[in-house]
Amino acid sequence: MARIVVITSGKGGVGKTTTSAAVATGLALEGHKTAVVDFDVGLRNLDLIMGCERRVVYDFVNVINGDASLRQALIKDKRTEGLYILPASQTRDKEALTQEGVEQVLQELSKDFDYIICDSPAGIERGALMASYFADEAIVVTNPEVSSVRDSDRMLGILASKTRRAEQGEDPIPAHLLITRYAPERVDKGEMLSVEDVQEILSIQMLGVIPESQAVLNASNAGMPVVLDDESDAGQAYRDAVARFLGEDRPHRFLTAQKKGIFGRLFKG
């Protein structure tokens, strides 16, 4: 039985897809067979971030409608062993993701995989609700910025009431906070909410903090999950977050501003 993890946020553009790609790749690197599923019907993008956009033949909705088998639609990642991608459909039919269809696909994936990462679309409509409905666990991606924090809180409310587990009266699913685009220098200047501020407002457990980093854009330009960039701060921060997700106790890094000396500037460029 796979563990189903939804990557969600409410607000758009905060890094859900980047995080889905990084976490799924990170889990596969740790030896867990992982499928990452794009729930953003109409606006497929996970394929581009994973660098497999030219290999998409069938999609999630094709599988739900029985036009293709799951095996036909799943794309095997070329870089990372044990990692598979199920791309979103580009249909404009928002009703295409039926609850029964989603459940069936997740059940079938569950037989073969250790983890299923559900990349939620922004908003709180069907795609987002379907991405979280069957989840066992959630990672809430938040930027240290007012609208993102507010939307994350709203999403936490939905996770607490609108998942299958909540509807069946079981314990609500555990939610982890992942802060992305964090800029310690701006926090020091009083221009940005700190990790502590965000955690205090949302009061959920902190999974990790990903620093604002050029590496994220570089990775998406190249179609390579940033977690594979071992040299980069963001890549390392995602590796740490995945290790914590798997139960390892790792200290948080990249929380303070780097004071670069003249030599640091010269040699690091």
Add this chain to the structure above:
Amino acid sequence: MKGIFDYFRSQKPSSAQVAKERLQVIVARERSSRSGPDYLPALHRELLEVIRKYVQVDDEAVQMNLENQGNCEILEVNITLGDRQ
């Protein structure tokens, strides 16, 4: 004696501080209405309309807060009529 920089610092909280305080207020309010009945926003609107038959007030004049105390649900309604002229 306070320097001019201290003066400005004590006058003006950082933008992050302002953000945090605004978030704390709105998140607390939205959490309480989330767990509450669906009619709260409508009740809020109608209360405003009724009050406006008699007094002109801002949109912020009616603040509602739903609290659970044991078996009892308490709806606290605060109505600010504004400055006396």
